[in-house]
Amino acid sequence: MGKPSLARSLKFIVPAREVPKTSWRAQNYWTVRPKTFLILISGLFMMGIGGSMSVQSNLGNPPWTVLAQGISRQAGISLGWAFFIVSCFVLLIWFPLRVTPGFGTVANTVFFAASLQLGVTFIPPQHNFKISLFMIFCGISLVGFGTALYISCGLGSGPRDGWMIGLLERTGIRIWKIRFVIECFALTSGYLLGGKIGLGTVLVMLFVGQAVAISFTLLDKFSGRLSRNALE
Numbered sequence: 001m002g003k004p005s006l007a008r009s010l011k012f013i014v015p016a017r018e019v020p021k022t023s024w025r026a027q028n029y030w031t032v033r034p035k036t037f038l039i040l041i042s043g044l045f046m047m048g049i050g051g052s053m054s055v056q057s058n059l060g061n062p063p064w065t066v067l068a069q070g071i072s073r074q075a076g077i078s079l080g081w082a083f084f085i086v087s088c089f090v091l092l093i094w095f096p097l098r099v100t101p102g103f104g105t106v107a108n109t110v111f112f113a114a115s116l117q118l119g120v121t122f123i124p125p126q127h128n129f130k131i132s133l134f135m136i137f138c139g140i141s142l143v144g145f146g147t148a149l150y151i152s153c154g155l156g157s158g159p160r161d162g163w164m165i166g167l168l169e170r171t172g173i174r175i176w177k178i179r180f181v182i183e184c185f186a187l188t189s190g191y192l193l194g195g196k197i198g199l200g201t202v203l204v205m206l207f208v209g210q211a212v213a214i215s216f217t218l219l220d221k222f223s224g225r226l227s228r229n230a231l232e
Contacts, residue, residue, distance in 0.1 A: 025154040030155075144211020
C-alpha cells in the first residue's frame with residue numbers, strides 16, 4: 001500500500017517535458033477570455049513577487065534582474081522601470097528575428113515589472129542568512145509556478161523567452177546553449193553596471209527551470225481534473 005501511494009505522489013513532482021494543454025489555453029495569441037486573463041495576470045504577479053523576494057534576500061539576483069538593477073543604479077530610476085526598459089529593448093530584437101508577439105507578451109512587459117516593483121517596495125530587505133535562503137527558495141517556487149501559469153495561457157511569450165525562441169528557430173542551436181549565452185550576457189552586463197550577484201543568482205539559475213517543469217506537471221493534473229469535473 002505504501003509504495004503505490006508514494007509512486008502516485010511522486011508523479012505530481014516529476015518535471016514535465018512539454019507545455020500542458022490546459023482548459024484555459026487561448027485559441028490564439030489575441031483571444032483573451034476572462035478566465036484566461038485572470039490566470040495570466042496571476043502568473044505574472046507571482047513571477048514579479050518571486051523576483052522581488054530574490055532581490056530583497058540580499059543573496060544575489062536572477063540574471064535579468066541583475067541587469068535591471070545595474071541600469072536602475074546607473075540611471076537613478078526604480079527597479080520596476082529599469083526592468084520595463086530592458087523588456088522593451090529586448091522586444092526590439094524580435095523584429096529581425098520575426099517573432100510574433102501576443103497579448104501575453106505585452107502583459108508580461110507591463111505587469112511583471114509592476115509587480116516586481118510592488119514586491120521590492122513592500123518586502124523588507126533581509127540580512128539574516130537563514131531567512132534570506134528561505135526567501136530565495138520561496139521566490140524560485142513563485143517564479144516557477146507563475147511562469148508555468150502565464151505560458152500555459154497560450155497568449156505568446158514574454159520578451160526574454162521570445163528572444164530565445166526566435167534564435168532557436170533561426171539558428172537551430174540547442175535551446176539550452178542559447179539560453180545559457182543570453183543569461184550570461186544579461187548577468188555580465190548587469191554586474192558591470194553594478195547589479196548584485198551571489199549565491200542566490202546561482203540557486204535561481206540551477207533550480208528555476210526545474211520549478212517551471214514541475215509546475216507544468218501540476219497544472220496538467222489540475223487542468224485535467226477541472227475538465228473531468230465540468231463533464232460530470
